Amino acid sequence: EAQVTQNPRYLITVTGKKLTVTCSQNMNHEYMSWYRQDPGLGLRQIYYSMNVEVTDKGDVPEGYKVSRKEKRNFPLILESPSPNQTSLYFCASRAGGPSTDTQYFGPGTRLTVL
Amino acid sequence: GQSLEQPSEVTAVEGAIVQINCTYQTSGFYGLSWYQQHDGGAPTFLSYNALDGLEETGRFSSFLSRSDSYGYLLLQELQMKDSASYFCAAPGAGTALIFGKGTTLSVSS
Numbered sequence: 001e002a003q004v005t006q007n008p009r010y011l012i013t014v015t016g017k018k019l020t021v022t023c024s025q026n027m028n029h030e031y032m033s034w035y036r037q038d039p040g041l042g043l044r045q046i047y048y049s050m051n052v053e054v055t056d057k058g059d060v061p062e063g064y065k066v067s068r069k070e071k072r073n074f075p076l077i078l079e080s081p082s083p084n085q086t087s088l089y090f091c092a093s094r095a096g097g098p099s100t101d102t103q104y105f106g107p108g109t110r111l112t113v114l
Numbered sequence: 115g116q117s118l119e120q121p122s123e124v125t126a127v128e129g130a131i132v133q134i135n136c137t138y139q140t141s142g143f144y145g146l147s148w149y150q151q152h153d154g155g156a157p158t159f160l161s162y163n164a165l166d167g168l169e170e171t172g173r174f175s176s177f178l179s180r181s182d183s184y185g186y187l188l189l190q191e192l193q194m195k196d197s198a199s200y201f202c203a204a205p206g207a208g209t210a211l212i213f214g215k216g217t218t219l220s221v222s223s
Contacts, residue, residue, distance in 0.1 A: 033211065042201065042215035043157070059212075090156060094211075103147070103203075103211060105156040 002027045006091050006106035013081055014114050021076045021109050023091030029104075031094045032074040033058065034066065036087040037108075043090065049074055081113040116140045118202050118214035125220045126192050134187045134217045136202035146178050146185040147203045151216070157201060160187070189219070197221045 004025045013019055025032065033048035035058075045058030049068040063085055065077040074093075078085060091106040118138045126132040136146065145164035149157040163169050163178035163185060175188040189196055199216040 035213075040215065043213040045211065045213075048211075092211075102159045102162070103149075105158070107156050108154075 002104065004091055004093055004104050004106035006089075006109050008109060009107060010110050012112045012114065015082055016080050019078050019081060019111075021078075021089060021091075021111070023074045023076065023106060024072050025074075025091075025093040025104070026072065027093060027095075027104065028071065029093040029095050030071070032068070033092050033103075034064070034074070034076045035090045035092065036060065036085075037090065038087050046076070046089075081111075083113050085111065086113045087111060116212050118204060118212060120200075120202055120214040120217045122215070123218045123220070125222070128192055128194060128221060128223050130192050131188065131190045132192060132219065134189075134200050134202075134219070136185050136187075136214055138183050138185070138202070138204050138214075140204045140212060142205060143180070143183075144205050146176070147211075148174075148176055148187045149201045149203060149213075151199045151201065153198070160200075192221050194221050194223065 007022045030051045034046040035043045037043050044060045046064050047058055047066040049055045052068055052071050055066050068074055089109045092103050094103040120136045147162045148160040150160050151157040161176040163176050166180055168177045173190045178185040199218050201213045201216045203211050203213045
């Protein structure tokens with residue numbers, strides 16, 4: 001089954017404690033991205049990657065890091081989480097290129113930073 | 115800047131037809147996508163318009179007018195399960211995908 005998986009699904013942590021949210025896709029997609037979703041603000045892109053070792057900032061990259069060492073994995077790293085990073089996070093992938101239509105989303109990770 | 119504008123809320127009754135509009139301002143426009151998201155769930159792809167005109171997929175249709183930088187999602191024969199948020203999206207700078215803030219559709223009986 002074609003899918004994007006994320007772990008963990010729920011996480012409560014404290015300010016300053018480094019964390020990683022994993023993302024993996026089994027569709028051999030070139031393009032992967034991370035979004036955060038906050039009430040009234042919609043989906044805002046944090047980082048995206050067009051292929052292995054190629055990443056770029058989205059609209060809200062501050063406080064986040066990513067890496068793309070393998071095509072299927074695209075972890076999101078919060079080196080020093082702060083309460084304003086409390087949000088619902090989605091990983092997504094698509095085959096590649098701006099003209100590609102379908103983007104597949106993971107189930108989401110609800111993060112709370114105390 | 116790059117942006118997509120859509121209404122924040124729409125209400126309708128079962129069996130009705132509703133149209134959700136989206137106007138966009140992006141660089142290097144390739145096409146307009148629509149996604150559905152139920153409360154607490156992941157967005158799922160509904161439709162994509164690369165060319166002007168109407169695309170129909172069952173009860174849902176999507177329209178694009180490049181000259182007007184405008185598109186819409188048309189939902190027919192509304193059902194309670196259609197209550198959800200609907201997002202339009204388009205490529206932004208590079209290959210980033212920019213989303214509108216979403217339209218919450220409430221369907222009542």
